């Protein structure tokens with residue numbers, strides 16, 4: 265085999281060189297990830313589990329996060345991200361063995377219905393009590409994914425849980441990232457879990473973390489700060505969050521909003537409509553992309569080195585911020601006289 269390959273390599277060096285060149289696209293370079301965005305090293309199975317406070321723990325694979333409470337009656341798990349998968353039970357086993365407590369997951373609380381945060385749910389079988397917001401149940405019934413059984417117990421606005429002597433407060437404050445996104449407060453652990461709003465240390469991706477309701481998303485950090493807590497489990501990336509991370513995210517979005525308003529008032533749409541004639545979509549795309557790029561440029565400059573991937577996602581996020589300013593708030597929308 266080795267000899268045959270060697271002969272083949274020798275006989276077609278030029279052709280192989282061409283193929284390699286054609287198959288490798290030119291990928292853009294980005295600013296380095298700031299040290300402050302990174303968390304603890306993962307173990308050789310690809311996860312880290314650590315204490316948040318007392319018997320509340322968090323698990324990460326560097327990109328996704330889950331949490332669990334060990335109680336005198338078993339373990340309460342919060343989210344079951346697909347990418348962490350079977351390492352969730354592994355992390356629970358590790359902590360339970362170290363502390364001499366039960367490793368049996370008895371309850372699973374969903375932050376929201378999205379598969380990336382919940383598709384490992386079925387690994388915990390049918391004897392787990394699943395808890396989530398009423399809309400989470402409706403959406404999971406709709407999605408009909410056997411890996412994400414709908415919650416058995418639901419709530420609409422608020423629900424206080426007491427499991428194995430531990431208090432957990434669930435609240436729904438309106439739609440934001442999704443219609444069902446839930447604030448999970450641990451009043452005795454100085455912690456809030458709020459997923460897909462703030463990515464601690466990183467900018468949001470695409471349309472403000474793919475938010476279905478941009479005004480709701482923009483409002484969510486203030487609601488988060490209205491709770492007393494010191495530790496944020498944000499569902500994403502490799503470290504826990506702080507109140508400063510939430511404030512920084514608010515500032516980033518406020519800067520984008522201000523930039524979008526300015527750009528809406530200054531970028532001239534005329535050249536785009538002149539150039540594209542009856543291709544209205546080409547003109548609209550050219551114009552709105554130009555507004556978004558104009559809004560994003562100073563924000564990228566300000567946050568590079570502060571929030572990771574500011575140069576990766578800010579332009580696409582700016583487009584959604586400006587669309588929300590246009591369509592939700594009506595700025596720049598003129599009624600024909």
Ligand SMILES: [Zn+2]
Pocket residue numbers: 376378381441442460
């Ligand atoms: Zn989500």
